[in-house]
Amino acid sequence: MPPEKPPLRNKETLLDGLSMLARFYWGPDQELCEDLASPAYRDLFSRLARIVPDAAPTLRSIQAYLQNAPSSEALCLELETAYVATHVNPPAGNGAPLYHSCYVGDGLVMGPPAGAMALRLEQAGLSLGEKSGEPPDHLAVELEYLIFILEEGLAGRREWGLEEAGEMAARFMLPWVKDFVIRQAEASSPMLPMFASLLTAMLQEVAKEAFPSEQRA
Template sequence: MPVAEDTERLAQGYAVLGRCWRQPDEALVEAINSGTLSTVVPDVESVTVKDLRIEHTRLFVGPGGPPCPPYESVYRDGEGDARGNVLGPSTGAVVTWYQAHGLGLDRDWSDLPDHVATELEFVSHLAADGSEDLREQFLDEHPRQWMRPFLDGVRAETHESFYAGLADATEDALF
């Protein structure tokens, strides 16, 4: 396979993973139920938008502090075993990466810059640009620093096979 196709496939893979970590919608559920995502997240039972949204909210939003906050700053900016606050120093470091590559933050977008999906989408951007060294540097400085505990938490807490499989697929892509 030509290098350009490898680069495109890699970029698309990270983009798909990023999309899967966002709030579920009809298009995602259709892709899951049709088997379109079976190469990314295999062995997933049929799901409904309602069930995935309930689980997504329980895992990542709350109420009362979600068990698996999807933000780098929570995992990296705390002291000792205590979780950090969102929008901590690691968030600023991620924003610096985005700005250095000509990417800004959409004021209408509600997710924070260090959200798992946003970081994976940025990795997709770096892969599409063919910036292998920069991609690896960003992965080493950011996602690989915090995602294992996050993904372990998702696997331990989820009631949906989709999120357990997504955690496995994300870990396979990153490590």
């Protein structure tokens, strides 16, 4: 007998966690920093720890760090500075760019993964909207597309939505995200590698929808 699928509440928690990560990877701002310290997000971290056990230690570390932050303004300054130095304008040869293409082939922006994501978006009838200046393989774009197909699958509007999301997480995102995680070990704020670790654990959870045996191995 196949393992029982998690209840809908767990899927909604996973969606909330992915949405938080997408917000973070578009760039931390004051509103996000205030939300991170809010009761609603503390509850989200607790729920995520229950449904993604591999992420529980990281989530506890994130909560402890947030509790010790002197203010949301100080946290925002720290995160913005580290985000720019690590993801946007790192020293030559260092840092962790937010573009999938930078982790495959010759590592240039707008490589094959950008074309693949552009096709996925086009086939789904989606556009980048106000983010149209960004390449389509930006991490936040990939996360938002993943959220979209998960939501479509949960709502029954996309017959294979959950399996498609699992395939995207396992085959399209995790291979480069694992390298992305390694490249930010020296980030000036420990929150960056912690969020990257959380991202990996959550993608692995989504991947179980399509490849449960591989993710347990």
